[in-house]
Amino acid sequence: MRRVAFTTLGCKVNQSETDLLSRQFAAAGYACVGFDEPADVYVVNTCTVTHVADRKSRQLLGQARRFNPEALVVATGCYASIVGDQLGDERTLVIRNRDKDRVLTLVEGRLGHEPAELPFHGDAEKYLEVSGGQERSRSMVKVQDGCDSHCTYCIIPRARGRSRSLSPAEVIRRVDALVREGHAEVVVTGVDLGSYGDDVPGYPDLGGLLRRILDETGVGRIRVSSLEPGDFREEWLALWDDSRLCRHLHVPLQSGSAGVLERMERSYQPADYATMLAACRAAGDMTITTDVMVGFPGETDHEFDESYHFIRSMCFDGMHVFKYSRRSGTRAGRMLDQVAEEVKSERSRILREEAAAGVARLLDRHLGRIVSVAWESERDGIARGLTDTNVRVYGPGPADSATLKRVRLGSPFQDGLWAEPVFADLALAATL
Numbered sequence: 357m358r359r360v361a362f363t364t365l366g367c368k369v370n371q372s373e374t375d376l377l378s379r380q381f382a383a384a385g386y387a388c389v390g391f392d393e394p395a396d397v398y399v400v401n402t403c404t405v406t407h408v409a410d411r412k413s414r415q416l417l418g419q420a421r422r423f424n425p426e427a428l429v430v431a432t433g434c435y436a437s438i439v440g441d442q443l444g445d446e447r448t449l450v451i452r453n454r455d456k457d458r459v460l461t462l463v464e465g466r467l468g469h470e471p472a473e474l475p476f477h478g479d480a481e482k483y484l485e486v487s488g489g490q491e492r493s494r495s496m497v498k499v500q501d502g503c504d505s506h507c508t509y510c511i512i513p514r515a516r517g518r519s520r521s522l523s524p525a526e527v528i529r530r531v532d533a534l535v536r537e538g539h540a541e542v543v544v545t546g547v548d549l550g551s552y553g554d555d556v557p558g559y560p561d562l563g564g565l566l567r568r569i570l571d572e573t574g575v576g577r578i579r580v581s582s583l584e585p586g587d588f589r590e591e592w593l594a595l596w597d598d599s600r601l602c603r604h605l606h607v608p609l610q611s612g613s614a615g616v617l618e619r620m621e622r623s624y625q626p627a628d629y630a631t632m633l634a635a636c637r638a639a640g641d642m643t644i645t646t647d648v649m650v651g652f653p654g655e656t657d658h659e660f661d662e663s664y665h666f667i668r669s670m671c672f673d674g675m676h677v678f679k680y681s682r683r684s685g686t687r688a689g690r691m692l693d694q695v696a697e698e699v700k701s702e703r704s705r706i707l708r709e710e711a712a713a714g715v716a717r718l719l720d721r722h723l724g725r726i727v728s729v730a731w732e733s734e735r736d737g738i739a740r741g742l743t744d745t746n747v748r749v750y751g752p753g754p755a756d757s758a759t760l761k762r763v764r765l766g767s768p769f770q771d772g773l774w775a776e777p778v779f780a781d782l783a784l785a786a787t788l
Contacts, residue, residue: 360386361395361423363416366403368545368581370433372496373456374401380460391420397428397463402435404515406681410435417443428466432456434515438685453501453516495539496581499527499565500546504554505584508621508687509652509680512547519551521559524568531573540760541577541602541730541742544569549580550587563592570598576760577730577744582606586623588632593639602744605636608647612666613659616652620688626666633670643718643745645674648707651700652680653691660703667710673718673746675711679704719773722747725765726778731755741775748772 360381364374377399378388389395398420402413413435420429429448436443437452449466451459502517503510531542544566546552553559560568562583569578579602588607595601611617612626636642648667650660667675679700682689722745729749731741739755742748743765750769763775 357385357387358397359389359393359395360397360399361389361391361393361420362399362401363391363420364401365409365412365416366401366405366434367547368496368543369498369501369547370401370403372498372543372545373433374399375496377401377456377459384460384464391416392423394424395427396424397430397467398423399430399432399459402431402433404433404435404438404511404683406678407683408681417448421447428463430459430463432459434512437515438511495534495537495541496543496545497527497530497534498522498545500549500552503548504551505548505623506621508619508691509649509683509689511683511686514685516547519548519555521552521555523556524560524565527565528568528572531569531575535573535575541579542569542575543579543581545581548584548587550583561589562587563589563595566592566595566601570595570600575600577602577728579604579744580606582608584608584623585629585632590632590635593635596639596642602746603641604643604645604744604746606645606647607632609667609670610647610649611652611655611659612648612663612670613655614662616655616659616663619654619691620652630666630670641745643673643747644670645676645746646670646672647676647678649678649680650703650707651695653688653695654693655680655695655703664706664710667707671717672711672714674715675707677704677707677711715771718745718747719768722765722773723767726762727765728760729763729775730760749775751775751777 362374362378364370382388391398400413400416400420403409404413417429417431420427427447430451431443431448432451432453434453436450440452441450443450449462451462455462499522500519502519503513504519506513534542550562552562552565566578566580569575577600583605585607596603609629610620610622614625617625633644636644680695682694722743727743729741729743731739732755733740734753734755737753739751739753740748741755747765748771749763749765750772751763751774762778764778765773765775767774
């Protein structure tokens with residue numbers, strides 16, 4: 357049996373795409389193995405959001421070549437789309453994002469085999485129910501790709517193209533298949549998720565799509581991966597009356613300085629963001645996390661202080677802090693007033709401390725709560741999972757990925773809280 361190994365860098369969209377690719381290869385008769393195991397084909401789903409991601413992409417491609425010099429190495433994803441044929445050689449196949457749904461066919465052709473193409477649209481169940489995909493309770497469903505925004509620092513629209521939405525019927529089919537496979541939670545993801553439906557007349561917006569998933573599938577829990585502030589619509593908050601929708605929103609801020617946001621060409625100001633956040637929190641017990649960038653070209657000490665104080669006032673429950681990465685082909689990359697690396701590092705350190713404080717606040721207010729957990733994995737007898745409010749949870753194994761489990765959250769453990777099972781049937785509890 358031919359063997360294929362996958363590894364993924366970057367966002368949940370990449371994770372979702374890798375899962376579908378692994379299912380396609382499994383349906384074609386390949387054995388999916390670990391990336392550090394011997395394989396005939398190594399697929400590296402790359403990322404290019406920062407120069408660090410570029411470097412990691414190159415490193416993983418090099419590792420694959422060292423694992424088996426005779427294997428076919430496939431470079432796909434955003435870094436491969438930007439760099440293109442510079443990565444290619446006689447044992448490396450470069451597949452850009454626009455052709456990612458044809459990876460299996462292109463690999464088979466390169467190997468000289470009869471192509472075994474599985475359609476990407478309209479027949480998802482054929483390979484969704486084939487083993488070889490994600491072996492965890494939370495599974496990703498990509499409902500949208502591409503981006504029509506042109507933030508001055510971002511190269512992703514160039515790598516991903518225009519915004520494109522998957523049909524609601526196909527989304528429902530994919531969610532249904534994953535539920536039957538035993539996934540307790542589905543993560544709805546996209547490159548610019550809030551723009552879902554804008555490109556096709558008659559498609560619902562994101563809120564309408566979530567409503568259909570809730571109404572038409574038996575999914576146990578739905579998580580929304582990330583929403584841009586300018587896309588958020590307050591009327592969507594009524595959806596969270598359904599307890600199956602995770603009470604966690606990740607809304608990238610990037611900067612709390614009005615001047616920096618203008619130079620980034622973001623579609624909102626700090627006051628708009630604060631209004632949106634207040635509405636979300638007024639709707640109930642909602643965890644809010646964000647992305648923040650430091651060292652954008654021209655960011656002065658005053659603008660950083662302005663951003664820092666705004667961020668503190670928002671009391672986020674967690675932040676991803678990024679140092680600005682100069683990207684060739686972006687307008688920000690051509691700006692002259694680049695910020696020194698040591699300045700970016702110090703500003704990043706300050707915001708990472710605030711991010712850690714936010715996570716500590718989140719964990720503290722969950723101590724003693726009884727919650728439902730989607731278990732993801734198990735190692736050395738310890739299960740690892742996540743609550744709907746984005747609290748990392750650990751507990752005694754085994755990890756049953758097919759159902760949501762009720763637990764009581766206790767003391768801090770690693771990056772989350774230790775949990776003990778809660779038994780509804782006391783007689784059953786006495787026997788265990």
